[in-house]
Amino acid sequence: MHVDLTPRLAPRHPVPGPHNRQVDTQAQALPCLLDRPGALLTSSGRAAILLGLERLALTPDQRVLVPSYHCPTMVSPVLTLGHQLGFYPIDADGRPNLAWLEQHAPADTRVLCVAHFFGLPLDLRDVRAWCQRRGVLMLEDCAHAMFGQGEGGAVGALGDVVIASLPKFFAAQDGGLLLVRQPARPVAPLSPVGLKGQLKALLDNLEISARYGQLGHWRLWARPLLALKQLLRGGSAPAPSAAPQAAQFDPASDYARIDVALCHRAPTRAATRAALQTSRGRVVARRQQHYRALAEALANQAGMHPLFPALPQHSAPYVFPLWVDKPDAVYQALRACGVPVSRWDWLWPGVPDLAGDQGKIWSRHVLQLHCHQDMSDQDRNWVIDSLLTYCKS
Numbered sequence: 001m002h003v004d005l006t007p008r009l010a011p012r013h014p015v016p017g018p019h020n021r022q023v024d025t026q027a028q029a030l031p032c033l034l035d036r037p038g039a040l041l042t043s044s045g046r047a048a049i050l051l052g053l054e055r056l057a058l059t060p061d062q063r064v065l066v067p068s069y070h071c072p073t074m075v076s077p078v079l080t081l082g083h084q085l086g087f088y089p090i091d092a093d094g095r096p097n098l099a100w101l102e103q104h105a106p107a108d109t110r111v112l113c114v115a116h117f118f119g120l121p122l123d124l125r126d127v128r129a130w131c132q133r134r135g136v137l138m139l140e141d142c143a144h145a146m147f148g149q150g151e152g153g154a155v156g157a158l159g160d161v162v163i164a165s166l167p168k169f170f171a172a173q174d175g176g177l178l179l180v181r182q183p184a185r186p187v188a189p190l191s192p193v194g195l196k197g198q199l200k201a202l203l204d205n206l207e208i209s210a211r212y213g214q215l216g217h218w219r220l221w222a223r224p225l226l227a228l229k230q231l232l233r234g235g236s237a238p239a240p241s242a243a244p245q246a247a248q249f250d251p252a253s254d255y256a257r258i259d260v261a262l263c264h265r266a267p268t269r270a271a272t273r274a275a276l277q278t279s280r281g282r283v284v285a286r287r288q289q290h291y292r293a294l295a296e297a298l299a300n301q302a303g304m305h306p307l308f309p310a311l312p313q314h315s316a317p318y319v320f321p322l323w324v325d326k327p328d329a330v331y332q333a334l335r336a337c338g339v340p341v342s343r344w345d346w347l348w349p350g351v352p353d354l355a356g357d358q359g360k361i362w363s364r365h366v367l368q369l370h371c372h373q374d375m376s377d378q379d380r381n382w383v384i385d386s387l388l389t390y391c392k393s
């Protein structure tokens, strides 16, 4: 088989364009958080966490527990609001370690943040029961799981606060979602995005769409707008955004910082439209296809194994988690040649070593292979070939 490992412009995220609105046929309909009554669209997932915590009206001395496997954006809203922070260990299936919680959860714990990692719905009934026994509120982080249903019900069914992130599933550059079961504080309306911000979001979308050849029939009106934008910019072409590659995680950096005013702003119209008008069947079906193809191709390979080989039936994965025995050089090489892959190697400083915890181990060994609807089969095969080549070298 010919292996083409030349760098390839494979999109890291869903791509804007008219293709998002095709008619769904024969697609599996999954529960979607956008359909939940009372869902509020926010400017981002981290904004939804911050707003959700605000609505619970915690006191500063109360503690929020976050999983040891996390994205720093799950932690920074907690510290921005001045709450106590703690970490808890996760089991091999990604659920909170209940024995640890039972024995070691600090008495001042008021909120437990639980995430459906990778978009694979967890059964959280036991965790919910623990929370209820202890008078703890559950923040169900569905940033990776906009869709889906597991044995414990639909994603987002059990949380006192539920949050999600629009760009992870739709061709949006901003946006999140918040549900609060019983707000302790009234909900202040979010401030609208100004005309300049709306325009920028529209033009950014067109630029991304053009970069990946997805303008379709939009090109008639989009091309003059893009030409005007280029003229205003002085003729230079936009550089594809590179992922941050700092050697060490810096909690004061942009990645973790929370802009509190932005958290209280609504999403852009472009993001709202992308979320509400995208045909969901294609999103779900393509993600499932990619996941299953990756699971098949990467099973029984030396030096790696799919972390969860079987995709739960009623799920739409965010990424495909792959365990790699010697991940460091492979991850750097994959990123350098543009493979859409992430790794949560930037844990918040001070995450303790906890007995039986998988979180810290995953943060080193688990690569998150993107598997969104705007990756083609060729993109996916190139990801597989790249992985197999780098893991053998």
Ligand SMILES: Cc1ncc(COP(=O)(O)O)c(C=O)c1O
Binding pocket: 044, 045, 046, 047, 071, 073, 074, 115, 141, 143, 144, 164, 165, 166, 167, 175, 176
């Ligand atoms: C599990 C999880 N929660 C929350 C967030 C924050 O979402 P956003 O990037 O939309 O702010 C992320 C972002 O990566 C995430 O992975």
